[in-house]
Structure formats: structure tokens, C-alpha cells
Amino acid sequence: MPNDRLRAAIDAAGMTIEDVSARVHVDPKTVGRWVYSDVRRPHRTTRQRVAQLLRVEEGHLWPADERPTPSAAVAELVHLYPTRSAVPVSLWNDLIHSATEAVDVLVFSGQFLVEQHDVLPVIRSKAAAGVRFRLAVGDQHSPAVIQRAVEEGTTGGLEGRIQMMRRYLHEVAHLPGVEVRTHGTILYNSIYRFDDQALINGHAFGSLAGQNPMLHIRRVPGGSLWEHYMRSFDRVWDIAEPEPVER
Structure with missing residues (x-):
């Protein structure tokens, strides 16, 4: 399943996958994998840079594995x-x-x-x-x-x-x-x-x-x-x- 939250945050910031790639110094194909598969997660420091760049909470883009999503309604809301x-x-x-x-x-x-x-x-x-x-x-x-x-x-x-x-x-x-x-x-x-x-x-x-x-x-x-x-x-x-x- 694609990471719709990440894709929406990139769109809302007026950026492209290539823009994010250049700003966080990661290959565009890697950023694309983050967007098109929500099981692909960058390292924590990279997640923090992406969240800061897009001005959203890291936990919104990549909910922590160790705790469940607060509710299905939260998961439903992409943006x-x-x-x-x-x-x-x-x-x-x-x-x-x-x-x-x-x-x-x-x-x-x-x-x-x-x-x-x-x-x-x-x-x-x-x-x-x-x-x-x-x-x-x-x-x-x-x-x-x-x-x-x-x-x-x-x-x-x-x-x-x-x-x-x-x-x-x-x-x-x-x-x-x-x-x-x-x-x-x-x-x-x-x-x-x-x-x-x-x-x-x-x-x-x-x-x-x-x-x-x-x-x-x-x-x-x-x-x-x-x-x-x-x-x-x-x-x-x-x-x-x-x-x-x-x-």
C-alpha cells in the first residue's frame, strides 16, 4: 500500500520526489520507494529531516512500529x-x-x-x-x-x-x-x-x-x-x- 500521508505532505509542500531527494541527499528512487510502499521506512535521522522539510510530525508520516495507530479514523485521514x-x-x-x-x-x-x-x-x-x-x-x-x-x-x-x-x-x-x-x-x-x-x-x-x-x-x-x-x-x-x- 502506498504511503498516502507522505505523498500528500509532499504535494502540500509544493514539492516533488526529486525535490525531497535533493534536499535530504537521498537517491530519488529511494524516496519513490518510501512513497509507493508504506513498508519502506528511512532511517530515523532521515525521517526527521524529511518531516522537518515537509513541516509535519514524523509520527504522522511513519507511525511507530511499536505502538498501534490511535484509531482507524486517524489512519483514514490522509491529509x-x-x-x-x-x-x-x-x-x-x-x-x-x-x-x-x-x-x-x-x-x-x-x-x-x-x-x-x-x-x-x-x-x-x-x-x-x-x-x-x-x-x-x-x-x-x-x-x-x-x-x-x-x-x-x-x-x-x-x-x-x-x-x-x-x-x-x-x-x-x-x-x-x-x-x-x-x-x-x-x-x-x-x-x-x-x-x-x-x-x-x-x-x-x-x-x-x-x-x-x-x-x-x-x-x-x-x-x-x-x-x-x-x-x-x-x-x-x-x-x-x-x-x-x-x-
Whole structure:
């Protein structure tokens, strides 16, 4: 299993494996092995240098062998970003392009996925390879969407972004394995699930989505965060309306 905490900390610091390698005087291949296998651990002095470089606790990157992780929930949390805008582009792209089984998205708009991360060609190619997509976007006419737009000071703007996203998704909604639905529920959290990892964007009253914190979590045995948010997704999905398919 990859060391997602180390990878997230490197991304959050705006660095690459090569940057870390140069700063701690270790071969890039060695740093890569630390990232892509959580059983690979550097010597203690090197761990301390890496933790100091990335400004995180050593025990967060490499939990001590002699003591158990405090809880499965701690193991589930890969990284906490102060805002959605702070999530590195490289992480978004890695999660989007590495999915091999399932992608679930719950948003009102999510327009940035198309316009910033060019997700439509990825959906086409991955759906052809058997990846399942469930994409739940808002109904721009619903009271929840209209209220949210007023609260965040974007009256008319949010509705327009949703309408544009629905138009984008019409291009892929007919593909086998791709389902698009609309919902009118209160959006307490936007959810972006890619196989066994997910980004959870909580929403605070009066704030734009990009200004709110983002949890990066992963599925681990015994964890509760993953099941908590996936159950929430399923509840919305079950009452959402299938989007008409244009062929």
C-alpha cells in the first residue's frame, strides 16, 4: 500500500520526489520507494529531516512500529487541506487518472472538474475500460440550490454553473457504466470518490465551495469515516432523478 500521508505532505509542500531527494541527499528512487510502499521506512535521522522539510510530525508520516495507530479514523485521514483551492492539482489528476473501479461524485456544480481537469475524456476512456461512474449534480431549479446561491452571494451564478455542468455531462451520460442524476438535497458535503480514496469538501454557511476545508481520506479496515460519507452519498443517489440521456 502506498504511503498516502507522505505523498500528500509532499504535494502540500509544493514539492516533488526529486525535490525531497535533493534536499535530504537521498537517491530519488529511494524516496519513490518510501512513497509507493508504506513498508519502506528511512532511517530515523532521515525521517526527521524529511518531516522537518515537509513541516509535519514524523509520527504522522511513519507511525511507530511499536505502538498501534490511535484509531482507524486517524489512519483514514490522509491529509486535511484548509481549502479546496489548496488541494494540489497533481493530487486531483492522480486520483482522477488512477481510478480503475469506481468514481462517485456528489456536487451542486463541479464545473471545475471539466474546465480545470478535463475530466470528460477520462470518463470516456475509463468507462470503456469498465470503470463505473455515478455523477450526482444539483437541480438548478430546486429550493436547496436557490437558497445556497443566496447564502453564498452568487444568486443566478450557481444555477448557471449547474446548468453548464449538466450540459457537459450530456456528452457522456449515454456511455455504458456512466450514470448521471440530479438532486435537490441540501449539500452538506461535496464528495469526490476515486476507488478507495476520496476528497470530502465540507460546506460552511455563506462560504464558496473553494474556500471550505477538504478532507483526503482512504478506505482502511475498521474505519468509520469512509462508510459514513459513502452512506451519505448513497442516500442522495437513491432519491436523485436520472438525467435524460441524449444519444
